[in-house]
Amino acid sequence: MKEAIKIRDLHKGFGRIKAVDGINFAVEQGEIFGFLGPNGAGKTTTARMITGVLEPDQGDIELAGYNLKDNFVEARLRIGVVPEAANAYQELTALENLKFMAKMYGLSGKDINNKAVELLTRLGLKERINDKVKGYSKGMTQRVILGMALINDPEILFLDEPTRGLDVQSTRIMHEIIQDLNHGGNTIFITTHNIQEANQLCNSIAIINKGKIAAIDSPENLKDTFKELQTVEICLEDMDYPDPENFQYISQAIKEGNKMKYYTDDPDRAVKELIGLIGNKKIVGLNILEPDLEDVFVELTGGELNNGS
Ligand SMILES: Nc1ncnc2c1ncn2[C@@H]1O[C@H](COP(=O)(O)OP(=O)(O)OP(=O)(O)O)[C@@H](O)[C@H]1O
Numbered sequence: 001m002k003e004a005i006k007i008r009d010l011h012k013g014f015g016r017i018k019a020v021d022g023i024n025f026a027v028e029q030g031e032i033f034g035f036l037g038p039n040g041a042g043k044t045t046t047a048r049m050i051t052g053v054l055e056p057d058q059g060d061i062e063l064a065g066y067n068l069k070d071n072f073v074e075a076r077l078r079i080g081v082v083p084e085a086a087n088a089y090q091e092l093t094a095l096e097n098l099k100f101m102a103k104m105y106g107l108s109g110k111d112i113n114n115k116a117v118e119l120l121t122r123l124g125l126k127e128r129i130n131d132k133v134k135g136y137s138k139g140m141t142q143r144v145i146l147g148m149a150l151i152n153d154p155e156i157l158f159l160d161e162p163t164r165g166l167d168v169q170s171t172r173i174m175h176e177i178i179q180d181l182n183h184g185g186n187t188i189f190i191t192t193h194n195i196q197e198a199n200q201l202c203n204s205i206a207i208i209n210k211g212k213i214a215a216i217d218s219p220e221n222l223k224d225t226f227k228e229l230q231t232v233e234i235c236l237e238d239m240d241y242p243d244p245e246n247f248q249y250i251s252q253a254i255k256e257g258n259k260m261k262y263y264t265d266d267p268d269r270a271v272k273e274l275i276g277l278i279g280n281k282k283i284v285g286l287n288i289l290e291p292d293l294e295d296v297f298v299e300l301t302g303g304e305l306n307n308g309s
């Protein structure tokens, strides 16, 4: 499979802060690649360097086979970007915003009008294309911005936290659009601090923390690597749970509401041990759970979890 994005030894510092500290990764064509990390991890700095907005201190960037430094225009023409905190022109309509963007790419004519209408229709904005963006909701505005990023038919789409600040429904619409674009052949690079989002959308996830990549893999393999984060979740009627120190197969226990979550790398033995220790107490619920990505993330980043949206 051909690589859509190839990054080698990328560095960027701001004064004493090493925002991006020697990162390497490749994104295959047709992937949805998630760049997951807490606030300040270096996600935006990385995205800005890859999209040619910010000059790296060091490192190589290749987009659709073009080296960004040597073939800036060719590389830039093949990407679409939804930057962090992007905005559309409030006094222009959605259609005018897309046509304005087309002009920036040197595209014009009747085809572009049709193309813009078609894009906005796909984004669910057909009824509102001639309304000024200042009357749009945040979720609608974000879709206009996505439309602007798509006007030049990019092979690769960069989205920097495209769902930050959106409600559940707008987030779902955005996810559906991203998945549709991916099925249509687009490679997607998306940054997020939201683990559920990375888990739902991405084929590959790079976990970035303090400017360095802590792990890159599929969500499934990331969970698999951390087998010791499997859990046995039990709910006892009397809610009086055995101390993990008395167990051989359980490493730690965390109380969650009425339930207790016991971490283990061997759930089969852990359950048998647990049953032995609780004796005749009434069990209200018992579940064996795979490691969740949230636990993997905490393990890799030392607990700096920001799971909000
Ligand atoms: N223009 C700048 N000048 C100085 N420092 C900067 C600049 N841009 C980023 N930084 C610093 O670099 C580090 C990484 O910031 P970056 O914006 O890349 O993080 P992020 O992962 O995108 O975070 P967030 O989730 O908050 O968007 C931070 O410590 C930030 O303060």
Ligand SMILES: [Mg+2]
Pocket (backbone or CB within 6 Å): 043, 044, 045, 084
């Ligand atoms: Mg950011």
